[in-house]
Amino acid sequence: MLGSLFKNTLQNTLRPLRQPEFDATRLGSVAIALPAPNGLTIPPGCAAVLVDRDGRSRRQAAGSRIAAIEGETAWCVHPGPYTCELAPFAGAPEIGLRVHFAIDASDPRATHQRFDLFLASEAGCMVELGGFVELAQTALQRELAQGNLELPPCTTLDEWNAFRTGFNQLMYTRFGVTVDDCVPVDLGAARDYAATLDARLAARLDAVHPSAAAREGALDPVAPQEAFVPACEDARALRRLFLELPCLMCAVRMAVLPADQGRFRQHQELLRRLDLVSLSVGTMPALELAAPGQPLAQEEQLRRARHSRRAAAALDEAWALLARLKVAGESPLDNLFDEADRIVANLETEAGARRAVTARETALEEA
Amino acid sequence: MTTIECRSIAADGGMLTITATRRPRAGRADVKCSVPGAPGVAERMQQVVRLARHTEPRFDSRDQVVLSLDRAPADGDRDWELAAVLADRIVRDVFAPRREVVANGWSDAWHLGRIDGRRLAGMPDGVLLGGADALAHLGALNGQPDPAAGISSARAWFPMHSGGEHDGLGWVEVSVRPLARAGSGEDKDREDPVSVPDVDAVRQAQVAAVLAGSRHFDGRGQGQWRTTVRFGEPRFSGDSYQLALVMADRMARGREFLARGRVIATGSSSAWHAGRVEAVEALAPKCALIAREAGPGDRILLPKEWEAALPHGLREALRARGASLACVERIGII
Numbered sequence: 001m002l003g004s005l006f007k008n009t010l011q012n013t014l015r016p017l018r019q020p021e022f023d024a025t026r027l028g029s030v031a032i033a034l035p036a037p038n039g040l041t042i043p044p045g046c047a048a049v050l051v052d053r054d055g056r057s058r059r060q061a062a063g064s065r066i067a068a069i070e071g072e073t074a075w076c077v078h079p080g081p082y083t084c085e086l087a088p089f090a091g092a093p094e095i096g097l098r099v100h101f102a103i104d105a106s107d108p109r110a111t112h113q114r115f116d117l118f119l120a121s122e123a124g125c126m127v128e129l130g131g132f133v134e135l136a137q138t139a140l141q142r143e144l145a146q147g148n149l150e151l152p153p154c155t156t157l158d159e160w161n162a163f164r165t166g167f168n169q170l171m172y173t174r175f176g177v178t179v180d181d182c183v184p185v186d187l188g189a190a191r192d193y194a195a196t197l198d199a200r201l202a203a204r205l206d207a208v209h210p211s212a213a214a215r216e217g218a219l220d221p222v223a224p225q226e227a228f229v230p231a232c233e234d235a236r237a238l239r240r241l242f243l244e245l246p247c248l249m250c251a252v253r254m255a256v257l258p259a260d261q262g263r264f265r266q267h268q269e270l271l272r273r274l275d276l277v278s279l280s281v282g283t284m285p286a287l288e289l290a291a292p293g294q295p296l297a298q299e300e301q302l303r304r305a306r307h308s309r310r311a312a313a314a315l316d317e318a319w320a321l322l323a324r325l326k327v328a329g330e331s332p333l334d335n336l337f338d339e340a341d342r343i344v345a346n347l348e349t350e351a352g353a354r355r356a357v358t359a360r361e362t363a364l365e366e367a
Numbered sequence: 368m369t370t371i372e373c374r375s376i377a378a379d380g381g382m383l384t385i386t387a388t389r390r391p392r393a394g395r396a397d398v399k400c401s402v403p404g405a406p407g408v409a410e411r412m413q414q415v416v417r418l419a420r421h422t423e424p425r426f427d428s429r430d431q432v433v434l435s436l437d438r439a440p441a442d443g444d445r446d447w448e449l450a451a452v453l454a455d456r457i458v459r460d461v462f463a464p465r466r467e468v469v470a471n472g473w474s475d476a477w478h479l480g481r482i483d484g485r486r487l488a489g490m491p492d493g494v495l496l497g498g499a500d501a502l503a504h505l506g507a508l509n510g511q512p513d514p515a516a517g518i519s520s521a522r523a524w525f526p527m528h529s530g531g532e533h534d535g536l537g538w539v540e541v542s543v544r545p546l547a548r549a550g551s552g553e554d555k556d557r558e559d560p561v562s563v564p565d566v567d568a569v570r571q572a573q574v575a576a577v578l579a580g581s582r583h584f585d586g587r588g589q590g591q592w593r594t595t596v597r598f599g600e601p602r603f604s605g606d607s608y609q610l611a612l613v614m615a616d617r618m619a620r621g622r623e624f625l626a627r628g629r630v631i632a633t634g635s636s637s638a639w640h641a642g643r644v645e646a647v648e649a650l651a652p653k654c655a656l657i658a659r660e661a662g663p664g665d666r667i668l669l670p671k672e673w674e675a676a677l678p679h680g681l682r683e684a685l686r687a688r689g690a691s692l693a694c695v696e697r698i699g700i701i
Binding site: 142146152153156184186193342345346348 | 429511515516
């Protein structure tokens with residue numbers, strides 16, 4: 001009896017603490033980052049990123065146990081490499097880019113890791129490869145449509161190299177991932193354009209003759225409008241602005257070394273205006289209140305949420321512009337500073353409109 | 368402050384003039400419209416312009432655009448809508464036409480860039496006409512396919528040179544529509560149907576052969592499409608349109624990277640099935656023509672054999688204007 005008691009105690013001390021449940025098999029293939037419970041031993045090959053409420057992040061290496069402090073959220077991140085296919089033009093679905101990318105180990109020179117910031121501000125719960133690829137594709141398509149990156153018909157080798165430089169920098173600056181390889185590919189087998197058009201025409205016919213609902217399973221002609229819940233969208237956009245604007249300002253300050261007095265003033269002015277936008281975001285009135293204790297009408301809430309979203313879109317453009325500033329090197333910066341002026345003006349306008357209680361209020365100012 | 372004018376043919380046959388002015392925003396509305404005696408039309412104009420701006424990739428809140436119509440259009444007449452959208456784009460340098468614009472067209476889906484139709488009967492020369500049989504969406508101004516349409520069409524331009532005053536850029540448009548899947552089994556051996564209205568039988572056969580060859584090189588697109596090819600000016604001679612035709616076909620089938628502006632190409636080939644591009648005649652006048660006509664975002668494709676003989680400074684002049692030039696040996700990337 002005494003012997004068995006002794007054995008029990010021994011077993012209790014020697015047995016490792018029970019692991020919290022965590023399925024790491026999806027990491028590295030379909031998921032880039034998964035929320036990790038506190039106390040988890042970080043699986044080999046992965047890293048943990050812990051983010052507190054203010055967006056400050058730290059990393060823990062594989063093998064150690066996640067020890068989150070009060071208020072911290074933890075993710076388990078697999079560095080990859082990952083492979084994906086991007087369509088650079090919405091109108092040309094059969095030609096694409098096959099991209100191999102990886103998430104870097106933390107860069108000791110940087111004060112904050114861009115990927116950790118991405119996790120903190122945009123990840124929500126988890127980062128799945130599919131969702132991430134969609135974000136990357138949107139960023140790429142916008143840069144191409146604006147003419148900041150060029151991928152024209154019959155791209156020559158020089159143009160391809162210039163594109164690669166810009167694209168690599170865009171991915172690193174915007175998402176904190178490094179592009180290892182990127183090649184043009186024929187996506188015809190996977191994304192048959194003829195079949196897409198066929199489905200669109202069939203859907204159009206169905207719309208004309210609703211009785212012919214036989215092809216219900218056919219593809220939707222236009223992507224269905226994403227569900228738009230003002231409260232969620234607004235909160236997400238504002239959180240992004242709140243967390244990312246200070247980091248963006250810090251990066252803009254370091255990216256440019258003003259060459260002369262004029263440029264210095266311009267640079268200072270830009271940073272000052274960004275600072276004011278950041279302040280405006282930090283003190284943004286609640287979505288659903290017109291004044292303390294006064295509820296705001298539903299359609300005005302929708303309007304406010306739309307402005308937040310557009311401000312977040314301007315923020316995306318700002319990151320893309322930062323990438324262009326970094327690759328610009330010695331070339332003239334006038335064009336880029338004009339772009340910066342435009343983006344900051346957009347941020348100011350949208351933040352101002354988000355504060356307004358009614359659309360009329362802005363209209364009256366405008367009259 | 369910039370001011371431009373854009374016109375539209377009114378229901379009574381006269382002209383409606385839209386004046387667009389761009390000035391610093393200074394805290395005012397982004398678009399302001401005025402129509403004498405018709406506040407409802409002014410309101411609709413503001414709505415149209417704002418909706419059409421959704422199709423632009425670049426948003427700029429620093430400017431205000433003021434649009435005004437010189438007189439009220441007839442009741443229910445909406446043909447001025449296209450002119451208003453274009454005026455708004457021209458005054459902000461989003462669209463840079465080579466000549467004065469007269470445009471007629473209306474739409475219920477400006478936010479998609481689609482142009483549904485026009486009231487104007489006939490097809491007067493020099494008028495930009497909206498509608499499925501003419502300008503079906505705003506991207507088509509640069510020859511780009513509509514990413515939401517069921518039938519995909521793309522345009523490419525080629526220099527037409529005859530040594531006369533009619534020299535200019537001609538366009539070729541390729542529209543493809545999927546062959547019905549059902550019944551494609553028995554037609555497997557037949558060639559893809561290609562129709563080229565308004566040209567003679569020799570030209571028709573040549574166009575069909577060029578498309579068959581280049582699609583063979585591509586490895587896809589055989590037995591998939593019903594194709595219609597239209598030329599802006601069906602009466603011309605020579606083979607130098609072929610590269611433009613091949614590029615328009617590849618863009619329409621969604622298999623080519625897209626330029627922001629137009630694709631302007633000249634070149635022919637005796638071996639499209641190998642994707643080869645060969646030289647054509649009249650290098651100097653065609654280069655001069657291209658240098659004159661090219662605008663921001665345009666992509667110019669010339670045969671590789673021309674590279675050594677290109678006029679001095681052409682590349683730089685084009686780059687300064689925002690266009691890019693490549694001399695290609697074969698179609699496709701690199």
